[in-house]
Amino acid sequence: MAAAGPAQAAEVSYATKCVPPAASGLDPVNGTTKVEITAPATAKVGDEVDVVWKFTQAASKNPDLIVLPANSVQPSGVLKVAGAQTADIAMVGPRENPAIPKGGAMVLSDMKGKVKLTAAGDVTLTPDAYTINVYETDTKCAPTETVQSSATIKVTAGDTGSPSTSTSPTPTPTDSESATPTPTESDDESESPSSTPSSTPSATDSGQTDFTGKLVQVPYKCVTPIGDKDVTSPIQINATKNGGSYDITVQFKGSVMNSPADLPADSVKPSMEVVLGGSDSGTVHVEGPANTDPITTGDAMTISDMTGTYKPGATGESTLSPGVLTVSALGTTTTCTPTTTMVSLTLDTEEQASGASGSSTTTSGGTSTTGGLANTGAENDGALKALGLVSGTVILAGVAVFTFMPGRRRLR
Incomplete structure (x- = not known):
């Protein structure tokens, strides 16, 4: 596993459309998602590295329907890998959040995932669609514009030492669409999905x-x-x-x-x-x-x-x-x-x-x-x-x- 080192993160923002469950009767919401992606700056072919997707602003707020209690909201999504190799990293966050009042800003936990590096060269990480789960219902969010890659890992062929880690920003989808978001997962999910070739x-x-x-x-x-x-x-x-x-x-x-x-x-x-x-x-x-x-x-x-x-x-x-x-x-x-x-x-x-x-x-x-x-x-x-x-x-x-x-x- 690539060893983590000092990290730095820059914020990326992008236009997002979130669609609440049909049963909610709520209209789709267009907003702005702001995120940071953390990943190693360098690594070697064969390393499996950790990636973190941090939401700094959700695309919408909690609707004026109900108060969302603590630990009731869970995000999941897909991070696109491109460049020297292509893959989808399944990202999942724990069901951890403070109580969110009606009309309050959505608070989404950090999502984590893993990717195994298979080719030398620059590997870029770009956020894609994500979902918010609340009470077993899903709000689905997707970018409405081209999203810039938010992190780059420089992958070497092999004989270098342990990769150093640095964090580069990456847009991360966030959404507080309806009081009914998506993926269901255990509250203290310990095995975050990993994208293995x-x-x-x-x-x-x-x-x-x-x-x-x-x-x-x-x-x-x-x-x-x-x-x-x-x-x-x-x-x-x-x-x-x-x-x-x-x-x-x-x-x-x-x-x-x-x-x-x-x-x-x-x-x-x-x-x-x-x-x-x-x-x-x-x-x-x-x-x-x-x-x-x-x-x-x-x-x-x-x-x-x-x-x-x-x-x-x-x-x-x-x-x-x-x-x-x-x-x-x-x-x-x-x-x-x-x-x-x-x-x-x-x-x-x-x-x-x-x-x-x-x-x-x-x-x-x-x-x-x-x-x-x-x-x-x-x-x-x-x-x-x-x-x-x-x-x-x-x-x-x-x-x-x-x-x-x-x-x-x-x-x-």
């Missing part, structure tokens, strides 16, 4: 056995017990070679939502069909364990790491992409299907007897079949709300246990 390792290269996938923002259409919802989640697929097969781990980078109710232990269980592409075809079934501890209302709900076994059915370059996600909770099922294929991991595979290639794949987790995915290009719809939050209402076990409104009041 997609790995295309060979199963035979230098005896490599561990392969790290790229963090991808996957747009989902979810069918919940009370209706449909479009959402987006940051997901990463990693693999460990085990003989001729691979042990697959699918990770959700961040909390899915804050629990809308007290949930007992062993009541929430996720599974997914990982989609194979490239030389191979079919799916790989992965499952995660159910929650081991009870989850209290308002606590972070996360998707546990899901694991399974991939037995290649073809020789060549095979890709792995997040597929259909199923979350079972208290007798209900939510099914989320990606609207576009987002490759997280690429492997050089060797065909194995009874391997995956074909219309279905049987793994230690079960059997699943593939299906076509429509490429709709849906993006920036917020973090995945797997228990079916629609228009402020949560259904568990087929019964409306309470209404999840901006005041977090229980009607019953």
Whole structure:
């Protein structure tokens, strides 16, 4: 990891349009976002560096609807990497803020992310779209003008010492649009999403056995017990070679939502069909364990790491992409299907007897079949709300246990 050194930051500002949730009835807001981006001034190829996005002014204020209580607002966004390499860095901030009065200035926490440097030369960092989450609802903000790169990392090929760190400003989207912003994440989210270049390792290269996938923002259409919802989640697929097969781990980078109710232990269980592409075809079934501890209302709900076994059915370059996600909770099922294929991991595979290639794949987790995915290009719809939050209402076990409104009041 690149070592941090003395940092300096300069402010960057840019025009921004923020769109509140349709259910709020609020009009879009045009304002000015002011931010600072902090990143190392120099680094070496192979370094993974930390990046910080600090909001100094939001594009709008808290509407005159409700007081936002402390620790109820969470920002997330995308920082564009260009120059010697290109990538998207998923940025997330903790749900930390003072109480914000009606009409008061929005206060957004610093967002953090990581990027692994893969090429020598100048690497620039430029803010892009971002979202604000409040009470599981999203306000989506995007620049309305070309944004200047706000930080540059000079990356050398290799034999230099530890990179020195300096901070250069970067425009960061901020928005206090509606009292209902976006991405859901645990209040003390410790694993900020990192942008890791997609790995295309060979199963035979230098005896490599561990392969790290790229963090991808996957747009989902979810069918919940009370209706449909479009959402987006940051997901990463990693693999460990085990003989001729691979042990697959699918990770959700961040909390899915804050629990809308007290949930007992062993009541929430996720599974997914990982989609194979490239030389191979079919799916790989992965499952995660159910929650081991009870989850209290308002606590972070996360998707546990899901694991399974991939037995290649073809020789060549095979890709792995997040597929259909199923979350079972208290007798209900939510099914989320990606609207576009987002490759997280690429492997050089060797065909194995009874391997995956074909219309279905049987793994230690079960059997699943593939299906076509429509490429709709849906993006920036917020973090995945797997228990079916629609228009402020949560259904568990087929019964409306309470209404999840901006005041977090229980009607019953």
